[in-house]
Amino acid sequence: MSEVLLALAAVFLLLGLHPYITYPLSLMLIHRQRPTSPPPGWRRPSVAICMSAYNEEAVIVAKVEGLLAAAEVYGPAKVHVYIDGSTDRTAELLEPYRGRINIVSSDQRRGKTFGLKDVVAGSESELLAFTDANVVMAPDCILKLVEAMQDPGVCGASARLIYSNPQETGISASGAVYWNIEEAIKSLESETVGMIGVDGALFVIERAAYSPPPDELIDDLYVSMSAVLTGKRVVSVQGVIVEERSASNWREEFNRKIRISCQGINIHRALWPRLVKAPPRILYCYLSHRFLRWMSPFTLLLSGLCLLASLWLAFGLIIPVLVAILAVLLLLGAWVNVPGFRMVVAAATAMAGVAEGVLEAVLTRQMYTTWTPASTVRN
Numbered sequence: 001m002s003e004v005l006l007a008l009a010a011v012f013l014l015l016g017l018h019p020y021i022t023y024p025l026s027l028m029l030i031h032r033q034r035p036t037s038p039p040p041g042w043r044r045p046s047v048a049i050c051m052s053a054y055n056e057e058a059v060i061v062a063k064v065e066g067l068l069a070a071a072e073v074y075g076p077a078k079v080h081v082y083i084d085g086s087t088d089r090t091a092e093l094l095e096p097y098r099g100r101i102n103i104v105s106s107d108q109r110r111g112k113t114f115g116l117k118d119v120v121a122g123s124e125s126e127l128l129a130f131t132d133a134n135v136v137m138a139p140d141c142i143l144k145l146v147e148a149m150q151d152p153g154v155c156g157a158s159a160r161l162i163y164s165n166p167q168e169t170g171i172s173a174s175g176a177v178y179w180n181i182e183e184a185i186k187s188l189e190s191e192t193v194g195m196i197g198v199d200g201a202l203f204v205i206e207r208a209a210y211s212p213p214p215d216e217l218i219d220d221l222y223v224s225m226s227a228v229l230t231g232k233r234v235v236s237v238q239g240v241i242v243e244e245r246s247a248s249n250w251r252e253e254f255n256r257k258i259r260i261s262c263q264g265i266n267i268h269r270a271l272w273p274r275l276v277k278a279p280p281r282i283l284y285c286y287l288s289h290r291f292l293r294w295m296s297p298f299t300l301l302l303s304g305l306c307l308l309a310s311l312w313l314a315f316g317l318i319i320p321v322l323v324a325i326l327a328v329l330l331l332l333g334a335w336v337n338v339p340g341f342r343m344v345v346a347a348a349t350a351m352a353g354v355a356e357g358v359l360e361a362v363l364t365r366q367m368y369t370t371w372t373p374a375s376t377v378r379n
Contacts, residue, residue, distance in 0.1 A: 258360065
C-alpha cells in the first residue's frame with residue numbers, strides 16, 4: 001500500500017508541476033514559427049485604444065496623458081474610455097479631455113467587460129488595443145505591437161508585463177517570481193503555437209478576430225483565446241515592456257487569486273465546446289497552461305497527502321509530528337521576515353486563493369462581473 005501511495009504522489013506531483021516545468025520543456029520540441037513578410041501594400045491600420053476605469057482618480061490623469069502620447073506616436077489612433085459608475089473624481093478629472101478622447105460614462109456599475117464592449121461597438125478602427133488604468137507604458141508601445149502584427153498569420157500582440165515592486169513584501173516578491181515564469185512561458189508559446197491567453201495590461205487584436213465576451217466574463221482571456229481559435233496566432237512582443245504594481249498585502253493577493261481563478265473556470269466553461277474542437281496542439285497547450293494550472297493546488301495537495309500517508313505507513317507517527325514541526329518553523333520564519341520562508345508562505349497563500357476561486361466557480365457559479373482593485377496595486 002505504501003508503494004501505491006508513493007506512485008500516486010508522483011503522478012499528482014507531475015500533474016501539479018507540469019504547467020511550470022514539463023510543459024515549457026515540451027514547447028521547445030515544437031517547430032518554431034518564422035516571421036513572414038507583410039503582404040504587399042501593407043499600411044498602418046487604425047487603432048481604437050480602449051480602457052475601462054472605476055475609481056481611478058489616483059492614476060487616471062497620468063494614464064490618459066500616456067494614452068494620448070501613444071496615439072500621437074502611432075498616428076491613426078483614437079482613445080476611448082468607459083467610466084464604470086465611479087464614486088470618486090475619475091469622471092471629473094477626465095472632463096478636460098472630452099473632445100480629445102471619446103468618453104462614455106455610466107451612472108451605475110456595469111462591469112469592465114460591458115464597458116469595453118460598449119466603446120468597441122462605438123469605434124470603427126481596424127485594430128483594438130486594450131489596457132488597464134494602472135499600467136505604465138512608453139509612448140511607442142502600441143506602435144511596436146502593431147508592427148509585430150504585420151505577419152499575416154498573427155491576429156494579436158501582447159506586451160510583456162513586469163511588476164515594479166518585487167522587493168516590497170514577500171507577497172510582491174512571490175508574485176514577481178511567478179510572473180517572470182509566466183512571461184517566459186508566453187515567449188515560448190509565441191514562437192510556436194501562439195500565446196494561450198493574455199493578461200489585460202496591454203494587448204492589440206484585429207477587429208476581425210474579436211469575439212465580444214458575455215458581460216459576466218472577464219474580457220482579456222476570453223477575447224485572446226477566441227482569437228487563437230480563429231487559426232491565427234497571438235504573439236508576445238518581449239521587447240515591449242509595461243509596468244504595474246502587484247498586490248503587496250496577503251489578503252488582497254488571496255482575494256485577487258480567488259477572483260482570477262473563478263473567472264478562469266467560468267471562461268473555461270464558456271469556451272470548452274469550441275476548445276475541444278481545436279487542433280490537438282492548441283488543446284494540449286490550453287490544458288497545460290490554463291486548466292492544469294487552475295487545478296495545481298488540488299493536484300499538489302493530493303500529492304502531499306499521498307506522500308505523507310506513504311511515509312506514515314512506512315515509518316509510523318513520527319512523520320506527521322515532523323511535518324507539524326516543519327510547518328510551525330515555516331510560519332515562524334515568515335513571521336520574523338526570513339526571505340525564503342516568506343516566499344513559501346506567499347506562494348501557499350496564492351495557491352489557496354486559486355483553489356477557493358475554482359471551488360466558487362464550480363459550487364456557487366460566482367462571476368465577479370464587478371470588483372474593486374486591490375488598494376496596494378494603486379498606491
